[in-house]
Amino acid sequence: VRLGTQFAIDGLMSGAIYSLLALGFSILWSSMRVVSLAHPSILAIGAAVGVAAAPAGFVVALLAAAAVGATAGVVSYYSAIKPLVQRSMLELMVATLGLGIIAEEVLAKIVGADSRATPELLPSGSWIIGGFFVRKKALIVLAISLVMLAAALFILRRSKIGIAFRATAFAPEIGAAHGINIEAVRVFSIAFASMYAGIAGLMVANLAGSLDPFMGFNLALPALIAMLIGGAGNIVGAAIGGLLLGVLEGVSAISISGPMSQMLEFALLLLVMVIRPQGLLRNK
């Protein structure tokens, strides 16, 4: 049990990252019924820019990653999503996938295709809390992620733009009839989701201590899965799903290692999809 708790704590850290990405997917799904497969590349772009800005300090790097992430998101909206928003889901996914690949390849040209070490931004070492080892930087990342998740929920529930967002998610036509600028809401939501992806990218690069232009793909799958566990478009569900998945991954790493645990996780998910296609957490 002790060992299990230790692994669960570690899992929670990666779960927090999944949550940030899954939250973004979920926001995009709610606001425009899109799964943007360019989203994972935005994470890598945020990571690259954040790492480049690292000498100026952690806060500057964080802001840079956020700003570039949001900008990249808006670019993706105007280049691949907006021209196709009246078309089928299939075409939207394919177009954003194409855009994501382009972004990754261009990024690889700039920073190099191999994964490379990044400078330390956060304190290394561990704290011992209640008898468990907790890496300092992992705890900081977790704290930032949780604050960001809470902020997102607060904004979406309480602020005016959040209400406009939810109206758009529920029925765009009715929202428009009430004087909501649907276009503005969509741009806001993709900028917001992409900002989170950019920050998540920087934090992943810090946790792993390395930067890889193709890092998005391996994170996107768990994040999509997290969104599905929560039920597509359920934003709270996506956040919880991400944390759950991380813990599950951590605990399963006790007995089996590496790719096999990943495979079991995926297989488990396929099983969930067979049994409850509408998501585990959604209740009508």
Add this chain to the structure above:
Amino acid sequence: MSLYWQSILSLAAINGIAAWGLSIAVRSGQLSVGHAAFAGVGAYAGGVLTRDVGLPFLLALPVGFVVGGALGLAFRALFLRLDHLLFAIATLIFGQVAAIAAGNFFIPRLGGEVGLTGLDLRISPLTAVIILGAALVIELFVLRGSAFDLRLRLGAEDADLVALSGAPPAKVQVLAFGLSTAVLGLTGVLWAHLYGTVQPGDLQFGRSFDLLVFAIVGGAYSGYGAMFGGVALSLLPYTWSVIENNRRLTLGIVLLVVVVFRRGGLFQGKPVPILDRLIGRRVSVPPAGAD
């Protein structure tokens, strides 16, 4: 012709067949981002049989077809309740699971990370082109305009329309997906005997992405468009070294441009009067809005 060009030509033809196979799923409205895995399973099955059991290569082809098809039928039937998005994600996950399983399998015969090696090289450009030609004949003279083809296209628009035509929509979807993966299983066997090896990486997303680009850019709604996409885009990198060095980037750009500016791909599947008169059927359901 040098060996180098022989293998490139064969590969292009095989990719044409594979893209056509994928197009059958795409035009029925089922986006698969894991089709390479079905080809991979066919390749492993066919490869083991020819190498270790001594099955003749020509008999391994139907084996790949059946294995790929059975797997696809089972997979689609299992995930029948998923909508487009979830199903696409399920295929993506399936591809990754299959690749990891192939790399870690406890059957030493499959070669783990290294993959299956030492297969006979049985593919000449002629073999590959003949099979591609057979696929073209099937597309134009058997599939195109058949009741099944029309129903699976209708299914992409609206399941109720399929029901009105007198066929259970779910059955049409499953059959279309199964036929699609069966073709992929067959191309897997071809692929395995072109290079003499199958690796776990061949099952992964990277290759599925290539196939998707071929099919979508060429035109999934007209099957021959997908074939053209597979052949042309496989040859393209060898025309200019700049493209060869930036293969994935080029594919990404081509994909994005075609999806945004030319709906339905290069060959959109609009009626071709001469062709239709030749075949004696007047057909085609172009994608909604392709005009």
